[in-house]
Amino acid sequence: IMAVYARLIAGENAHDRAVVSDVLLDSKDFVWAQLGGNSLWGHKEAMDAFQKQWKGTWTLDPQFREVRIASVAPNVAVLVTPLLFTQGGPGEKPSTVPVRWSGVFVKTSSGWHISSIFITPFKSWQAPSSR
Numbered sequence: 001i002m003a004v005y006a007r008l009i010a011g012e013n014a015h016d017r018a019v020v021s022d023v024l025l026d027s028k029d030f031v032w033a034q035l036g037g038n039s040l041w042g043h044k045e046a047m048d049a050f051q052k053q054w055k056g057t058w059t060l061d062p063q064f065r066e067v068r069i070a071s072v073a074p075n076v077a078v079l080v081t082p083l084l085f086t087q088g089g090p091g092e093k094p095s096t097v098p099v100r101w102s103g104v105f106v107k108t109s110s111g112w113h114i115s116s117i118f119i120t121p122f123k124s125w126q127a128p129s130s131r
Contacts, residue, residue, distance in 0.1 A: 001069055001077050001105050004112045008103075009062050015054040021047055025106060025113040033118040035085070035099055057094035059086040062101070075107035082122055098122045 004023050011019030024030055024043055032040045032049070040046050061084035070078045083101040088094030104116040 001079060001112055002067070004105060004114065005062070005067075005079055005103065008114060009060050012050070012054075012058065012060050015058065017047060017051055020050060023114055025108070025115040027115065029115070031116045033116075035097075035119045035121070053087070056090045056092060057086060057088040059094075060084075060101075061086070061096075077105045077112075079103050079105060085119075 007019060008023045010016075011023065021043070024046065026043045028042045030041070030043045030046060032046045034040065040049055063082040063084070067079060067081040070080075072078055080100065080102045083099050084096050085099050086094050086096040100120045100122040102118040102120070103114045105112050106115045107113075
């Protein structure tokens, strides 16, 4: 699960559609609940949205020391962690916000994949060095 999560982060930071596509569950039931409250349904729809947003600044800084993983059913797990998200449109000054990243992972015949991503505000989080 951690290897899949690390691959997702590396793929998003490299703006590598092939890597991100490979770790996400290829299903119309894939859901990405975004920070602003919108939800995108479907693997293709999520990939198209990533591709569009990567045209500007898009960097994820996961806080690996604070990752929690729970096994919720056979072949299903949930990963929750703080993440620093830096985003800005092309030509805009990017801003960084702390968010709580949560993902549902499912094990298929081809290995673990992320079937859902939930991004929520995490205003009270402080980086470990500043606590």
